[in-house]
Amino acid sequence: MFAGQGRQIHICEVTTRDGFQIEPTFVPTAAKVALIDELSRTGLPKIEVTSFASPKAIPSLRDAEEVFRGITRASGVIYSCLVPNQRGAERALAVKVDEINLVMSVSETHNLANLRMTREQSCAQLAETIRAVRHSGIVTNASLSACFGCPMEGLVAEADVWRFSERLLAAGAGGISLCDTTGMAHPAQVAGMVEEFRRRFPTAALALHLHNTRGMGLANTLAALQAGADRFDASLGGLGGCPYAPGATGNVCTEDLVHMLEVMGFTTGIDLGLLLECARHLPEIVGHDVPGQVAKAGRIRDLHPEPAWLAEVREKARERG
Amino acid sequence: MFAGQGRQIHICEVTTRDGFQIEPTFVPTAAKVALIDELSRTGLPKIEVTSFASPKAIPSLRDAEEVFRGITRASGVIYSCLVPNQRGAERALAVKVDEINLVMSVSETHNLANLRMTREQSCAQLAETIRAVRHSGIVTNASLSACFGCPMEGLVAEADVWRFSERLLAAGAGGISLCDTTGMAHPAQVAGMVEEFRRRFPTAALALHLHNTRGMGLANTLAALQAGADRFDASLGGLGGCPYAPGATGNVCTEDLVHMLEVMGFTTGIDLGLLLECARHLPEIVGHDVPGQVAKAGRIRDLHPEPAWLAEVREKARERG
Numbered sequence: 001m002f003a004g005q006g007r008q009i010h011i012c013e014v015t016t017r018d019g020f021q022i023e024p025t026f027v028p029t030a031a032k033v034a035l036i037d038e039l040s041r042t043g044l045p046k047i048e049v050t051s052f053a054s055p056k057a058i059p060s061l062r063d064a065e066e067v068f069r070g071i072t073r074a075s076g077v078i079y080s081c082l083v084p085n086q087r088g089a090e091r092a093l094a095v096k097v098d099e100i101n102l103v104m105s106v107s108e109t110h111n112l113a114n115l116r117m118t119r120e121q122s123c124a125q126l127a128e129t130i131r132a133v134r135h136s137g138i139v140t141n142a143s144l145s146a147c148f149g150c151p152m153e154g155l156v157a158e159a160d161v162w163r164f165s166e167r168l169l170a171a172g173a174g175g176i177s178l179c180d181t182t183g184m185a186h187p188a189q190v191a192g193m194v195e196e197f198r199r200r201f202p203t204a205a206l207a208l209h210l211h212n213t214r215g216m217g218l219a220n221t222l223a224a225l226q227a228g229a230d231r232f233d234a235s236l237g238g239l240g241g242c243p244y245a246p247g248a249t250g251n252v253c254t255e256d257l258v259h260m261l262e263v264m265g266f267t268t269g270i271d272l273g274l275l276l277e278c279a280r281h282l283p284e285i286v287g288h289d290v291p292g293q294v295a296k297a298g299r300i301r302d303l304h305p306e307p308a309w310l311a312e313v314r315e316k317a318r319e320r321g
Numbered sequence: 322m323f324a325g326q327g328r329q330i331h332i333c334e335v336t337t338r339d340g341f342q343i344e345p346t347f348v349p350t351a352a353k354v355a356l357i358d359e360l361s362r363t364g365l366p367k368i369e370v371t372s373f374a375s376p377k378a379i380p381s382l383r384d385a386e387e388v389f390r391g392i393t394r395a396s397g398v399i400y401s402c403l404v405p406n407q408r409g410a411e412r413a414l415a416v417k418v419d420e421i422n423l424v425m426s427v428s429e430t431h432n433l434a435n436l437r438m439t440r441e442q443s444c445a446q447l448a449e450t451i452r453a454v455r456h457s458g459i460v461t462n463a464s465l466s467a468c469f470g471c472p473m474e475g476l477v478a479e480a481d482v483w484r485f486s487e488r489l490l491a492a493g494a495g496g497i498s499l500c501d502t503t504g505m506a507h508p509a510q511v512a513g514m515v516e517e518f519r520r521r522f523p524t525a526a527l528a529l530h531l532h533n534t535r536g537m538g539l540a541n542t543l544a545a546l547q548a549g550a551d552r553f554d555a556s557l558g559g560l561g562g563c564p565y566a567p568g569a570t571g572n573v574c575t576e577d578l579v580h581m582l583e584v585m586g587f588t589t590g591i592d593l594g595l596l597l598e599c600a601r602h603l604p605e606i607v608g609h610d611v612p613g614q615v616a617k618a619g620r621i622r623d624l625h626p627e628p629a630w631l632a633e634v635r636e637k638a639r640e641r642g
Contacts, residue, residue, distance in 0.1 A: 002509035002544060113631055118638045151625045184621045186584045187543050188323035212536075214621065215577035215614040219539040222508050223323060244625050245618035247610075256536035263507045289568075293536040297566035300505045300535065304472045304565050306430060313437050321442045 002226070004266030010231045011268055012046040012207065013039055013254050015282075016067070017082055019239025021051060021058055022250075023286055029063045031285050033070035035278065039236070040074040042274040044254075048080045048101060048233070052088035068095040080141070084115055085122075089129045099139040102126040102173070105181070106160045107150030114145070123164055127171035134172045142168040143177040143209060147193065149184030151244040158193065162200055175205030177233065180220065182242040183213020187223035194227035207231035210252045212238060212291070213245050217252035218260055225266075232257065236275075237282040237290030249291035255279045259294045263301075272299065323547070325587030331552045332589055333367040333528065334360055334575055336603070337388070338403055340560025342372060342379055343571075344607055350384045352606050354391035356599065360557070361395040363595040365575075369401045369422060369554070373409035389416040401462070405436055406443075410450045420460040422498070423447040423489075427481045428471030431502070435466070444485055448492035455493045463489040464498040464530060468514065470505030472565040479514065483521055496526030498554065501541065503563040504534020508544035515548035528552035531573045533559060533612070534566050538573035539581055546587075553578065557596075558603040558611030570612035576600045580615045584622075593620065 016036055020027050032050075039047055049071065055062035064081070073079055080099035083089045092100050104122035105111035111119045130140045146153075147161050165176045178193060190208070197206050208224045208231070210217050221232060234257045240250025255275050258268050279295040337357055341348050353371075360368055370392065376383035385402070394400055401420035404410045413421050425443035426432035432440045451461045467474075468482050486497045499514060511529070518527050529545045529552070531538050542553060555578045561571025576596050579589050600616040 002512045004509070109627060109631070112635050112638060113628065116634050116638060118642065121638060121642055149621060152627050154622065154624050183618065186581060186621065188325070188585045191323045213614065213618045214580060215533075215574060216539055216581055218537055219543045219581065222540045222543055242618075248614050248618035253536060259535060260507060260537055260540065264509045293534065293569050297504065297534045297563075297569035300470060300507070301475065303475050306473050307434065310430070310434055314433050317433060317437060317439050317442060321439060 002264065004261065004264045006265065006267050008230065009261050009266045009268050010045055011254065011258065011270065012048055012080065012231070012233045013044045013236060014048040014233050014251060015235035015237060015239045015254070017048045017051050017061070018251055019235045019237070020060055022241055022243070023060055025287055026060055027285060029066050029070065032063070032067050035281070035285060036067070036071045038278050038281070040072065040077050042278065043270040044077065045269060046078040046080055046099070048082060051082035051084070052091040053082070053084050065091065065095050068097065082143070083129070086125050086129055089133070093133065093136070093138065097138065099141060100129070100133065101141045101143055101177070102129060103143040103145060104164065105145035105150070106164055107146040107153050107156050109152045110146045110150045110181070113152070119164070123167055127167060130168065130171040130173050139174045140172065141175045141177060141207070142173040143179050145179045145181040147178040148180040148189055149182070151182045151184070151242070158196070161193070165197070165201060169201060169204050175207060175231070176201070177207040177209045179209035180211050182244055183211035183216070183248070185210065185220050186216060187219050190220045191223040191227040194224050194229045198228055205231060207233060209233040211240065211242065212249040212252055213242055214248070218256065221252060221257060221260070237279050237292040237295070239282070239286065239290055253292040256292055256294050259299060323585065325582065325585045327586065327588050329551065330582050330587045330589050331366050332575060332579065332591065333369055333401065333552070333554045334365045334557060335369040335554050335572060336556035336558060336560045336575070338369045338372050338382070339572055340556045340558070341381055343562055343564070344381055346608055347381055348606060350387050350391065353384070353388050356602070356606060357388070357392045359599050359602070361393065361398050363599065364591040365398065366590060367399040367401055367420070369403060372403035372405070373412040374403070374405050386412065386416050389418065403464070404450070407446050407450055410454065414454065414457070414459065418459065420462060421450070421454065422462045422464055423450060423494070424464045424466060425485065426466035426471070426502070427485055428467040428474050428477050430473045431467045431471045434473070440485070444488055448488060451489065451492040451494050460495045461493065462496045462498060462528070463494040464500050466500045466502040468499040469501040469510055470503070472503045472505070472563070479517070482514070486518070486522060490522060490525050496528060496552070497522070498528040498530045500530035501532050503565055504532035504537070504569070506531065506541050507537060508540050511541045512544040512548040515545050515550045519549055526552060528554060530554040532561065532563065533570040533573055534563055535569070539577065542573060542578060558600050558613040558616070560603070560607065560611055574613040577613055577615050580620060
């Protein structure tokens with residue numbers, strides 16, 4: 001039930017999008033490009049590079065095109081991007097992204113606040129975009145925000161999650177991501193929703209986008225794994241966050257997640273050593289400490305030498321006993 | 322499998338012992354007493370007040386007797402203390418503690434480094450202490466450090482965990498705590514060890530003492546819950562830590578744990594609101610930020626008002642469509 005037994009888990013790294021998006025200081029384009037190129041060498045199967053949102057709405061990602069043109073694309077890595085509307089999709093297609101991750105919220109209030117459209121308007125736009133690019137070879141994914149709760153509305157009706165999933169899959173979305181945008185999910189809820197999604201849409205690719213806002217990020221991941229999920233978003237260093245929870249941590253941390261998966265016997269294809277090197281550069285790039293733990297504590301199997309004075313203690317103890 | 326369905330979970334709060342123990346600045350006795358008195362009003366069933374270790378070894382807890390004499394004992398709360406040796410047990414008995422939590426490590430190297438005795442010497446002393454106090458009405462518990470790994474030796478033989486558990490239970494220990502002293506456990510391992518403990522010692526009280534050093538604290542808790550564990554140590558604010566992992570977080574955070582348990586439908590008997598008030602005083606007491614998340618982010622069900630500008634956005638969106 002718990003051991004990974006080699007099961008393959010697919011990680012999508014989102015720190016340069018979901019993490020940098022809320023950084024108060026603009027991360028220079030060259031630093032973004034350098035980090036993505038470094039991440040490309042770790043074995044990560046997918047990187048969500050940036051967001052093609054309005055530069056006015058998200059000025060920290062106003063260099064989306066430059067970043068996409070600046071990176072060196074490694075074979076085997078899918079370079080994805082977030083797209084909140086039709087204009088964003090056009091911009092993404094112009095720089096030949098590999099995958100478009102469309103986003104809307106299943107909470108009406110959250111969708112209005114973030115995208116300034118009703119859910120119906122967003123869903124119609126996204127479905128149209130999916131249909132428009134379906135034959136271009138570019139994959140689309142649909143991320144549904146606030147699936148596990150909205151910070152303004154509270155619990156969201158599960159029926160709405162299934163309704164929008166169904167419409168976007170019917171339009172041709174390659175997969176659905178259930179997003180815990182502000183870290184409101186708990187393990188019992190995550191397990192139940194993953195099971196229900198898989199029952200309703202048995203052939204659709206399902207990803208979980210979980211945050212650690214209330215400390216439950218990896219517990220929710222564990223519940224999702226047990227319910228059969230095998231695709232997860234995560235951010236290097238656990239960057240990201242939620243404007244409603246200042247001081248709280250952000251996304252599930254990629255290196256902490258990969259570490260847990262590897263020690264449990266899952267397969268990620270990622271070189272954790274290289275990933276930890278990336279993570280250890282991150283505080284310098286963003287100018288502050290980051291929430292990730294394994295980069296500070298080391299891996300479980302990184303052992304420490306005995307202190308020099310222990311030999312004498314051991315000798316004395318043996319003499320006594 | 323996941324939902325709590327009202328199952329009672331017993332929390333032992335350890336921040337004034339495991340947390341304050343490694344604080345670089347001495348927490349004044351009056352502040353310790355005030356915090357314990359505040360914690361006593363939250364519904365916590367057990368508080369590990371302090372450690373009767375050598376004041377030279379742990380100067381931050383050199384006021385163990387004063388703290389015990391200073392607190393106001395609430396009915397229904399068990400006031401426990403850590404005891405590493407016979408001398409400590411005598412001191413604890415002198416101030417009439419309710420419970421003695423004896424400690425040794427299942428790793429020979431770790432036991433020598435922490436207690437300056439071999440495991441055999443420690444186990445013999447602890448067994449003797451258990452037998453000595455058995456008829457006094459004072460409960461004993463035995464905490465086994467490094468059950469899930471030793472930072473110097475690596476994995477510890479499970480057979481040693483069962484051997485020392487068996488000897489201490491046979492001597493009359495009221496329960497065993499399996500301790501992940503330096504945060505090396507992972508969920509598959511925790512589930513396996515909880516199941517094996519319950520198979521071998523079906524009538525013994527089992528507690529888990531988990532740390533969040535590598536971010537897996539609540540994931541390990543979830544695994545333990547699913548394997549049938551119902552007693553957990555935790556520290557307010559997630560204080561505590563491990564000298565081998567500077568910068569990493571400490572014990573599983575009490576308020577984050579209680580929050581997860583409550584939203585999943587378990588029963589703790591603890592008033593989370595009062596507990597969060599305690600947690601919000603903690604940074605002032607210790608003079609620095611603490612790792613706990615829920616005290617910063619609020620509970621899942623603490624909703625936020627809509628921004629004032631949303632009414633206009635909603636109106637405009639509706640006009641469009």
